[in-house]
Amino acid sequence: MINISKPSIGKEEIDAVVNVLKSGMIAQGPKTKEFEQEFAKFAGVKYAVAMNSGTAALHAALYAAGVKENDEVITTPFTFIATANSILMQNAKPVFADIEEDNFNIDASQIENKITKKTKAILAVDLYGHPYAYDDVKEIADKHGLKIIEDACQAVGADFNGKKCGSLGDIGTFSFYATKNMTTAEGGMLTTDNEEYAELAKQLRHHGQSEKVRYEYFGLGYNYRMTDINAAIGLEQMKKINEWNKKRIDNAAFLSKRLGKIKGIKVPAVQKNCTHVFHQYTIIVKDDFKMKRDGLMEHLKQKGVGSGVYYPKPLHLFKHISKFGYKQGDFPVAEKLSQQVLSLPIHPQLTKEELETIAKAFEEI
Numbered sequence: 133m134i135n136i137s138k139p140s141i142g143k144e145e146i147d148a149v150v151n152v153l154k155s156g157m158i159a160q161g162p163k164t165k166e167f168e169q170e171f172a173k174f175a176g177v178k179y180a181v182a183m184n185s186g187t188a189a190l191h192a193a194l195y196a197a198g199v200k201e202n203d204e205v206i207t208t209p210f211t212f213i214a215t216a217n218s219i220l221m222q223n224a225k226p227v228f229a230d231i232e233e234d235n236f237n238i239d240a241s242q243i244e245n246k247i248t249k250k251t252k253a254i255l256a257v258d259l260y261g262h263p264y265a266y267d268d269v270k271e272i273a274d275k276h277g278l279k280i281i282e283d284a285c286q287a288v289g290a291d292f293n294g295k296k297c298g299s300l301g302d303i304g305t306f307s308f309y310a311t312k313n314m315t316t317a318e319g320g321m322l323t324t325d326n327e328e329y330a331e332l333a334k335q336l337r338h339h340g341q342s343e344k345v346r347y348e349y350f351g352l353g354y355n356y357r358m359t360d361i362n363a364a365i366g367l368e369q370m371k372k373i374n375e376w377n378k379k380r381i382d383n384a385a386f387l388s389k390r391l392g393k394i395k396g397i398k399v400p401a402v403q404k405n406c407t408h409v410f411h412q413y414t415i416i417v418k419d420d421f422k423m424k425r426d427g428l429m430e431h432l433k434q435k436g437v438g439s440g441v442y443y444p445k446p447l448h449l450f451k452h453i454s455k456f457g458y459k460q461g462d463f464p465v466a467e468k469l470s471q472q473v474l475s476l477p478i479h480p481q482l483t484k485e486e487l488e489t490i491a492k493a494f495e496e497i
Contacts, residue, residue: 170370194222435496
């Protein structure tokens with residue numbers, strides 16, 4: 133079976149972990165600080181704060197941005213649940229705007245009519261590795277005095293006009309989960325040019341205490357720290373991420389050239405001035421294709437090709453979120469695409485033979 137994802141862990145990562153284990157400093161320590169410094173350079177920001185997950189980074193970003201109880205944060209209903217859950221963690225309300233069909237990201241034209249006196253921020257997602265509509269969203273945020281939090285959890289290395297994802301908002305967030313373009317097994321990172329935001333994030337990750345003054349607590353905090361074991365893996369992965377992303381982009385070009393000729397299959401679009409790093413290669417199985425999406429999944433499975441649906445149900449339809457008054461029909465583009473999207477293997481370890489197998493599985497239908 134050609135797996136839809138395949139983490140790449142080499143001798144370098146293993147040796148780095150062993151060295152940390154031998155050092156005796158296995159919690160947050162010098163390797164974590166080094167990882168933060170290197171990642172800040174990579175993302176083109178002044179500060180990076182390592183976390184134990186992308187969800188923790190999102191929570192810390194909202195906290196640092198001053199999102200509080202009864203505030204509203206505008207975001208997309210078509211993403212992983214952590215995006216909306218992080219808003220709920222601050223006792224705020226997720227307010228959704230529908231998405232663009234071409235790139236699956238929030239439709240900027242739908243944002244402005246969602247703004248109220250309670251709106252504090254826009255949480256824009258770079259879904260599948262494609263940057264959000266930076267210029268349009270920033271124009272709206274500046275006009276209304278709103279903060280932008282960028283969920284770049286799937287977009288490490290992507291960029292808009294040469295500006296790296298993670299630097300496109302007031303605060304950026306990343307995930308280094310096992311299936312991401314680069315991994316620390318579990319882990320995340322918050323990025324920003326604002327020193328105050330970085331300090332607040334550090335306080336939240338460490339039980340509400342400043343790392344400058346031990347046992348002085350400035351408020352409620354959590355244990356969101358990254359370990360040096362995770363950071364050691366991340367440092368080695370960073371040396372390879374540009375090469376891996378290039379392979380993903382090349383693999384996507386191969387698949388799009390072949391699948392783009394098939395009636396009823398819409399291949400991923402890449403917007404002007406954007407670098408898409410294809411955390412997922414996601415097609416749309418349109419109504420005029422010869423079989424439904426779920427039937428296609430089964431056909432691919434029989435041909436030894438793994439696939440996945442990201443995501444089968446928009447967030448506004450889950451019980452703990454629909455209680456805010458959301459219902460079926462509120463966001464028609466997101467609801468339609470949840471029944472049509474299908475992600476295919478795109479990871480850098482794919483061979484030419486495996487890419488050929490994927491393409492032929494479609495061409496046989």
